[in-house]
Amino acid sequence: MENASLLNPDVWVDQYGDILFRFALQRIGDTGIAEELVQETFLAAMRAKDRFKGQSSEKTWLFGILKHKIVDHYRRRKYDHLDMNVENFSETTDKFFSDNGKWRIQPTSWNINPVEAHEQREFMDAFYQCLSQMPQRLADAFVYREVDGLSTEEIRKVMDITASNCWVMLYRARMLLRRCIETNWTQT
Amino acid sequence: MKHWMFCCKDVSQKFSESMDRKLPLDDRIFIRFHQLMCRYCSRFRRQLLLLRELSRSDNIAGMPQDFSAGLSLEARERIKASLKA
Numbered sequence: 001m002e003n004a005s006l007l008n009p010d011v012w013v014d015q016y017g018d019i020l021f022r023f024a025l026q027r028i029g030d031t032g033i034a035e036e037l038v039q040e041t042f043l044a045a046m047r048a049k050d051r052f053k054g055q056s057s058e059k060t061w062l063f064g065i066l067k068h069k070i071v072d073h074y075r076r077r078k079y080d081h082l083d084m085n086v087e088n089f090s091e092t093t094d095k096f097f098s099d100n101g102k103w104r105i106q107p108t109s110w111n112i113n114p115v116e117a118h119e120q121r122e123f124m125d126a127f128y129q130c131l132s133q134m135p136q137r138l139a140d141a142f143v144y145r146e147v148d149g150l151s152t153e154e155i156r157k158v159m160d161i162t163a164s165n166c167w168v169m170l171y172r173a174r175m176l177l178r179r180c181i182e183t184n185w186t187q188t
Numbered sequence: 189m190k191h192w193m194f195c196c197k198d199v200s201q202k203f204s205e206s207m208d209r210k211l212p213l214d215d216r217i218f219i220r221f222h223q224l225m226c227r228y229c230s231r232f233r234r235q236l237l238l239l240r241e242l243s244r245s246d247n248i249a250g251m252p253q254d255f256s257a258g259l260s261l262e263a264r265e266r267i268k269a270s271l272k273a
Contacts, residue, residue: 012271013259013268014264017259021259023246035260035263035266035267038267039263039270042267042270043270063246096197097195097196101196101197101198102196102197103196103229107228107232108231109231110231110238112238127239127242146240146244152209167205167208167209170204170207170208171200174204175204177239178232178239
């Protein structure tokens, strides 16, 4: 367990404050909001520190909390009204395919290098904005799986769903997020 | 459904599922074969893997120089105080 002995709020700010701040600033672009999100992250971490199991490093755990805060920030800011409900969402994924199962809305080529993608502000902005537009439970499932790295079994328990429901929700989340980024990201 | 009947819709679902659990070997082989033959499914695969990589990345290397600054002294003290409150 990396840095487990440092699970101490008193040293968090000095040890992780700058790197969390830079990550938030890169995603948000506003110093004041980035500071607020870092503060919220530390406060949430302090409240939850007894539940920290040491399965990931302390740094990864704090980053996970910060990413939740960033998604929450985008959601609060201006996208609440776009929230869709889960029941309608199967229609949303069906529209991607024709009756014979071939792509109707074909994935376009993304002119982005995976190694450099996280440095591209426009791409990450679209990523977080799109995540915030998704139906809440789909976004939650996606964040648990892809950001937090929880297993299907863990997500199943947290969200009180079956394993097959979990796979379907993750599929829908990925389809919606991928398409939303493609539509909203202005490639340079 | 027979594997050779997998269409793009099936492959997209199966590939997503393969990111969450280990599929049977024959499923994996036919999905990969389809993706090699179909450029749209190949793109879809690469893009889902990219989204995973970005979601899990904490990498902030390569940011512009003006992003090298850290928390201001004031913010640092304020956050420390809030943690002790």
